[in-house]
């Protein structure tokens with residue numbers, strides 16, 4: 532049954548499957564991470580703690596967890612170190628939303644179990660969407676080990692893959708966990724542009740560019756903005772630094788190939804999207820999660836970091852955006868680029884700006900431009 536199940540998972544397009552006991556092993560580490568507040572505003576991670584600790588609250592009579600992995604395309608080049616006037620989108624997010632692609636396949640695997648057992652056994656799928664510690668189960672199931680960058684990686688696939696889990700009442704023999712092969716390497720830790728790693732396997736999400744560009748809903752801390760470069764949705768730097776990726780096979784799944792205009796992203800086009808155009812442009816994409824105001828906030832920072840005068844006109848337009856979040860970051864970006872037209876536009880915006888936080892951003896930007904001129 533176990534081998535047939537793994538074969539079915541591969542038929543469904545997964546790149547690996549393994550079996551774990553329904554008992555998380557890293558709960559204490561996870562609780563400690565939450566207790567230290569390193570998850571920032573991701574309150575959903577702290578909710579439903581009992582279900583995370585005891586998966587029988589998610590599926591009564593659970594006997595096994597089936598973990599599956601699915602590769603996505605690695606970046607075609609090293610993450611940008613030099614700032615370009617175009618935006619970088621994390622490679623997992625350049626195609627279709629992985630939840631939409633993988634959940635039906637995992638549900639199909641669950642139905643296969645039900646059919647094979649004559650309806651005697653049930654299954655429930657989670658793909659980065661519920662209170663299940665997917666990485667924990669993937670490690671227990673032998674699909675990889677916890678890298679120092681906190682993601683799971685394997686000798687066969689590197690670290691460019693998604694993880695899903697299927698809880699089931701079917702008793703299956705657990706697989707052996709994979710051994711840790713990080714050794715003395717620490718490339719991922721030093722690759723982080725914002726120094727978000729406190730220690731190996733301990734990430735301060737509040738500094739992580741993935742958190743800042745996707746999860747954080749408000750203003751991005753000013754001191755971190757210059758470190759974000761041109762990254763507008765997620766960051767691949769720690770993953771791309773891992774030497775095990777050289778053994779990974781290219782991924783050809785059509786749904787995960789980069790959509791047109793996302794590799795790289797046209798920042799000017801993004802800054803000019805209204806709500807309806809944003810929803811249409813990113814329908815079925817993980818980028819919807821950032822919402823329009825979040826993505827434009829990120830794009831404004833990337834334009835500011837480009838330092839290019841060509842970015843000034845669209846940033847001046849953004850000073851009149853309906854969202855204060857966008858206006859404030861556009862002001863910051865104009866202050867960073869500088870120049871006469873940016874200065875004049877900021878002064879004019881200050882006179883009409885109703886929001887106190889945006890006013891503060893404009894005043895700070897003008898102050899810094901003044902210092903530059905001095």
Ligand code: SF4
Pocket residue numbers: 678679680684712713714716717718719720772773774775
């Ligand atoms: S870069 Fe090095 S330390 Fe980081 S996950 Fe890869 S092997 Fe481990």
